[in-house]
Amino acid sequence: MKGYAPLVRPWIKAGLNVLLMESEERVLALRADSGRKEQSVPASAPAPAFRPSAPPRYAAPARPAPSPAPAVPPVPAEPKKAAPAPTRPPQAARSRSPQSLLAAPGALPPERWPAAWLALKDRRPLPQRPLVLWSYAGLGEDLAGTPDEARKKVIVRMLMELRHPAGTHVFWPFALAGEEVSAEASLFWSGVSLLDPRVLLLFGSDTRDALDMPKSLLPFCQARVHGRLVIQLPRPQALAADEAAFRQAQAFLARILSFCAKR
Numbered sequence: 001m002k003g004y005a006p007l008v009r010p011w012i013k014a015g016l017n018v019l020l021m022e023s024e025e026r027v028l029a030l031r032a033d034s035g036r037k038e039q040s041v042p043a044s045a046p047a048p049a050f051r052p053s054a055p056p057r058y059a060a061p062a063r064p065a066p067s068p069a070p071a072v073p074p075v076p077a078e079p080k081k082a083a084p085a086p087t088r089p090p091q092a093a094r095s096r097s098p099q100s101l102l103a104a105p106g107a108l109p110p111e112r113w114p115a116a117w118l119a120l121k122d123r124r125p126l127p128q129r130p131l132v133l134w135s136y137a138g139l140g141e142d143l144a145g146t147p148d149e150a151r152k153k154v155i156v157r158m159l160m161e162l163r164h165p166a167g168t169h170v171f172w173p174f175a176l177a178g179e180e181v182s183a184e185a186s187l188f189w190s191g192v193s194l195l196d197p198r199v200l201l202l203f204g205s206d207t208r209d210a211l212d213m214p215k216s217l218l219p220f221c222q223a224r225v226h227g228r229l230v231i232q233l234p235r236p237q238a239l240a241a242d243e244a245a246f247r248q249a250q251a252f253l254a255r256i257l258s259f260c261a262k263r
Contacts, residue, residue, distance in 0.1 A: 103226040104193035106186035116176055117187050120144055121194070130170035130195055131260050135188070136203035136236055137210070139173035154240040161250055164260045170195055174210050181210045192228075199257070200228055204235035220252055231256060 110118065120143060134155070138148060159169060172195065174188040175181045188211060192200070202208055208217055217223050217232045224230070231253070233239070239246045 102196065102228055104189040105226065106184040107190045107193035108186055110190075110194065113187065113190060116144075116179075117190075120173075120176070121191075126195065127167040127170050130167060130197050132169045132199040132201055132257060133192060133195060133197040134169060134171045134201045134203075135174055135207055135211075137206045139171060140176040140179070143171060143173060145177040150240045151236040154236050154246065157246075158239075158250060158253070162253060162257065162260075164257070168260045170197065174207065185211050198228060200225075200230045201233065201253075202230060203233050204238075206235075208232060220248070222256065229256075 110121065113121070123144070136151070138151060142148060142151060172188065172191040174185050202211070202213070202217075208215075213225060213230060213232075214223060217230060219232055219234045222229060222231045233249050233252070234245060239249055
């Protein structure tokens with residue numbers, strides 16, 4: 001739209017092709033005025049192309065130089081202490097052997113025995129480690145006097161049927177012929193202490209009472225007295241006179257003394 005007055009430019013843009021003026025002089029004036037204005041307006045320089053500027057770079061802040069650590073004098077190493085030896089827990093009292101638990105109240109050493117009892121001890125060699133000690137009223141006469149044949153027969157029969165090894169059984173009286181039994185029966189317990197058996201085999205309630213055993217110890221009963229097993233049976237004379245009682249006593253002993261067969 002060069003060469004047209006600014007006044008008519010909007011009309012030309014809107015599609016106006018012909019402008020009717022009232023006089024030719026006015027048309028020339030408008031053209032002249034349009035030319036002057038176009039000469040006075042310098043051509044605008046083209047706008048520089050837009051270039052996106054790079055984001056500003058920020059320099060990383062300089063780290064302050066580390067200050068030198070103050071000199072620390074070396075700490076002398078402590079000498080290693082030897083580890084204390086582990087303390088052993090207090091040892092429990094050693095379990096006593098079965099022999100140390102066996103008691104023989106009122107026992108005397110052999111040097112204090114009467115001559116008759118020393119003679120009985122030395123009459124024949126005694127077993128070294130007998131397991132069962134037999135005693136009954138009248139045993140003193142059977143060992144060192146005139147033996148009773150009925151008692152001797154039944155006792156020998158019992159030993160033969162038990163079939164235990166030699167040295168398993170030993171006989172020791174609680175009184176000798178013509179002697180009274182002391183209240184402590186010290187010489188009987190002296191023999192028990194010397195021979196140290198595991199079982200005391202007593203025949204008859206008179207033997208039980210002479211040795212101050214519990215009254216509850218009846219025939220065919222057993223109890224633990226002074227650490228030893230005490231077995232009570234009827235008197236030998238009663239067993240000799242009653243075969244059924246003998247068989248019962250024999251079966252009773254065979255069951256309780258079964259450990260003797262494994263010796």
